[in-house]
Amino acid sequence: MLTTAFTKTFGVRHPIVQGGMQWVGRAELVAAVANSGALGMITALTQPTPDDLAKEIARTRELTDQPFGVNLTILPAITPPPYDEYRQVIIDSGIKIVETAGSNPGPHLPQFHAAGVKVLHKCTSVRHAVKAQDLGVDGISIDGFECAGHPGEDDVPGLVLIAAAAEKISIPMIASGGFADARGLVAALALGADGINMGTRFMCTEESPIHRNIKEAIVAATEVDTELIFRSLRNTARVARNSVSREVVEILSNGGQFEDVRDLVAGARGRTVYENGDPEAGIWTVGTAQGLIHDIPTVGDLVNRMVAEAEALIGERLVGVLDPINA
Missing domain, CATH: 3.20.20.70 (Aldolase class I)
Known part of the structure; x- marks a missing residue:
């Protein structure tokens, strides 16, 4: 514990x-x-x-x-x-x-x-x-x-x-x-x-209420498959890299303002991604941690696995690096 x-x-x-x-x-x-x-x-x-x-x-x-x-x-x-x-x-x-x-x-x-x-x-x-x-x-x-x-x-x-x-x-x-x-x-x-x-890790669990396609997209993605949008507006957001987020970055990088991307970043479009399972349908939020996600477990299995492995890391690997003669 x-x-x-x-x-x-x-x-x-x-x-x-x-x-x-x-x-x-x-x-x-x-x-x-x-x-x-x-x-x-x-x-x-x-x-x-x-x-x-x-x-x-x-x-x-x-x-x-x-x-x-x-x-x-x-x-x-x-x-x-x-x-x-x-x-x-x-x-x-x-x-x-x-x-x-x-x-x-x-x-x-x-x-x-x-x-x-x-x-x-x-x-x-x-x-x-x-x-x-x-x-x-x-x-x-x-x-x-x-x-x-x-x-x-x-x-x-x-x-x-x-x-x-x-x-x-x-x-x-x-x-x-x-x-x-x-x-x-x-x-x-x-x-x-x-x-x-x-956040991202719990999105990719069996009980997460988003479409299976999006969970599988997270598993398939790497740590570099995100975009930072709204940088020029001083309201930076990290989202999944797709055709929509790349277009938003391009428009704003070329001097565009929020009004120029309003329809692209609409929350309703992002909700559609989660509901219908099309990762290209809009802007949706995900972190770089997706590069560490390789499965879609139940929440219970995920938490139990994390706690057990953390205890093992602390009790075996970290303690094991101490020199018992000089410790």
């Missing part, structure tokens, strides 16, 4: 978290992760209304009696979703773990903490992690440049970012970006993290 500050604080058996992924963080996957002893996250904004989120939480509870959380991504928008209503549903539903991301979690902390909810905040830089810690969040998820989605604009990979953050963060911290197996879990612990967050 791998016991860390994260497992103790957030009440889960294994220091592994399933990231809150748009269109992917649904009841079937979340419950499977929870049943495995890791921490599953429902993605709140995948649900079109707060009432739908309440129903998804209830549906998840029908599938597991283990702890799980809800991801609430807070982004600036001309017409933002009703974040306060989503927050109230989370509280009223008895959820005790929330992952916030995208913006300052401060306005939401008093209500969450008053309801006994622990808040894990996702950051892409040490400075933002320190600010979140100062605000009073209960844990940090630090995202390296390898991650799917939005890696920030500093381009710092996990090998440096995790260690740098560990020097400044005293609350539980998990590492995100580039993690897919036991080797990454052990490396994260060595760098000072208390666990890992995985």
Whole structure:
């Protein structure tokens, strides 16, 4: 058993978290992760209304009696979703773990903490992690440049970012970006993290609610088969390399603006990829960790394998490099 500050604080058996992924963080996957002893996250904004989120939480509870959380991504928008209503549903539903991301979690902390909810905040830089810690969040998820989605604009990979953050963060911290197996879990612990967050790896499991073709595309892909879009707009996103993402990169590299690619990057097209299984139908999110993914296991098999292999790495390989005479 791998016991860390994260497992103790957030009440889960294994220091592994399933990231809150748009269109992917649904009841079937979340419950499977929870049943495995890791921490599953429902993605709140995948649900079109707060009432739908309440129903998804209830549906998840029908599938597991283990702890799980809800991801609430807070982004600036001309017409933002009703974040306060989503927050109230989370509280009223008895959820005790929330992952916030995208913006300052401060306005939401008093209500969450008053309801006994622990808040894990996702950051892409040490400075933002320190600010979140100062605000009073209960844990940090630090995202390296390898991650799917939005890696920030500093381009710092996990090998440096995790260690740098560990020097400044005293609350539980998990590492995100580039993690897919036991080797990454052990490396994260060595760098000072208390666990890992995985998105792409959990996408590629039997219980993941995306089309089999997309899972097979992830298995077939390598670590270089992603694109970074929106670089010129200072809103970098890592997505799968396909004809659409290459076109977006070309347009923006030639001076185009968001309006010139709006239709190409529409979220509805990305959802179609997951539902219909055509990897060329739109923009869809995946990380460089796909280069480490070679199968489509059940969630339970994946987590059990990772934990067993991590324990073996720690107990055999790492201990084995010590010189018993001089140790």
